[in-house]
Amino acid sequence: EGSEAGAWEAMSQSAAELMEDTSDFFVETLKAAFADRDGEEADNESAITAVAAVKRSLEDLPEQTLATLQEVAMNQSESVSSSLDQAKSLSVKPSEFVDALGLVGRSSSEVEDKVADVLGGALPNGLEAKERIPSPYGLAVHDSAARTAADGWVVPIRAWIYRRNEQRHRIRMALARKIMMEMIHGIKNISKEGVRRYEERGRLIFRTLAFRGGERNVVLSVKFDGEDEWRDLPPTNGNGRVEVDVTVPEHLVESMASETGILNFTVRLPTKSPGEEVTARGSSLLVQPEGVMVISDIDDTVKVTEVFLGKDVVVRNTFLEEFRPVSGMVNLYQSWWEEYGATFAFVSNSPPELQEPLREFLINSGFPLAPVFLRPLGGSKEERANFKQSTISELLRQFPRKQVVLVGDSGERDPIVCAELLRQHPVQVRKVLIRQVSPKSLVDEAIFDGIPADRWQVFTDPADAVLPDDLRDLAKWSGILSYAKSLGSKALQEAASVLPDTDAVEDSREVTA
DSSP, rough: OHHHHHHHHHHHHHHHHHSSOOHHHHHHHHHHHHHHTSOOOOHHHHHHHHHHHHHHHHSSSSSHHHHHHHHHHHHHHHHHHHHHHHHHOOOSSSHHHHHHHHHHHHHHHHHHHHOOOTSSSSSOOOOOSSOOOOEEEEEEOEEEEEEEEEEEEEEEEEEEEOOOOOOOHHHHHHIIIIIIIITTTTTSSOOOOHHHHHEEEEEEHHHHTOOOOOTOOOOOOEEEOOOOEEEEEOOOOTTTEEEEEEEEEEHHHHHHTTTTTTEEEEEOOOOSSSSGGGEEEEEEEEEEESSSEEEEBBBBBTBBGGGGOHHHHHHHHHHHHHHBOOOTTHHHHHHHHHHHEEEEEEEEEGGGGHHHHHHHHHHHTTTOOOEEEEEESSHHHHHHHHHHHHHHHHHHOOOOEEEEEEETTTTTHHHHHHHHHHHOOTTTTEEEEEEOTTTTTTOOGGGGTTGGGEEEEEESSSSGOOOOHHHGGGHHHHHHHHHHHHHOOOOHHHHHHSOOOGGGOOGGSSSSS
């Protein structure tokens, strides 16, 4: 009886994995298709036009093909209904229920095969083989910026549990590509490399669109390099995410990160089976309280996205093309890191599901190591519209003694957001730099009314972007001490009185705290 109960438990999980609800996916997909990057809904006319295009495409399919699809869908519906009735009544043995699930599985495969025929081979090659995934869940961990505290360092932990989908969602991926890429955005003749990138990046988005609910109220744990014990984190929220500040003692940071300035850690998802433990690695950049911080946008500021050319181009550059850096921006940011001792943070309206390819792009392109803050797909319209301003405001609050430079582009609302932040924080935000993305995307100078001309700049060539000269002094230890004393830092006032010849030390990164 005990083994039979265990078999039923295992098969209930199998049934849940097999019979996925697609309705939420299609709702969210269409919402994403008809929403612009600033959270505003598209007008009804464009939505009606897109729906009409989909309808015309379906009407063009041969009648026999539609009838075949309807038949296999009905067969699947009947088999699902039968198996659910059996499961509810518990009137069959587990072995009989397995047979019922097998019937559902075979009918699902038949539906997938028929849809693949209808879509003209839209399914990527190599997905037919069914490979066993060790754990149904995966973990994603965001890099962060650690800040000093009285008893050590405060390290923000941002982790996300999602349902793995390496061999799943074949129909969904194919339909999304057919509907969104071809019908709505008119993108056809996609190269093999484009299909591969679409498959890779699209599955990252599906982690959220195919959310199932088992990711809620899960207790993850974290362990920093050099520690022996795991620390439990608060339970994940309704979206499978957890964000929490963790304090790390100074002695641990000194032993593990004094040379690199980076504290590494591991987040763990406990599982019932020892061999199925899921872990993910993360890094936290140790950011000193004084000095220069550059808070930068990503799309069309450092990465070519071409938002100003419309959604069709954005979709192609986001899902099909290799990410490319904006010419000259890598050299500009590297020069600020070397000459000004600047630390960096990236804040973007791109979704956090794309964190992995964006992080890889930034590192491989040669941008300075920095945490990346991305806007969630969910949330209210107001939360999405205010994401950049609220995120940057929180960074300013966490690092009140930093001299901050804001960098954005003219293709979206960056000039408005940055100008407002400069007005709200006139001492802390030293300059706003806006990259003009095209002659047609000009910056309305009225946005900066009342702000001194030397506090903001619009540039086309990154070589023309200029920072205030006095910020260069903060790259020197003596400059940091002078700035700290001006802010009333008692500890650094005392340090200045005992440090020998601070002017002889040119680079603050050469000084051991």
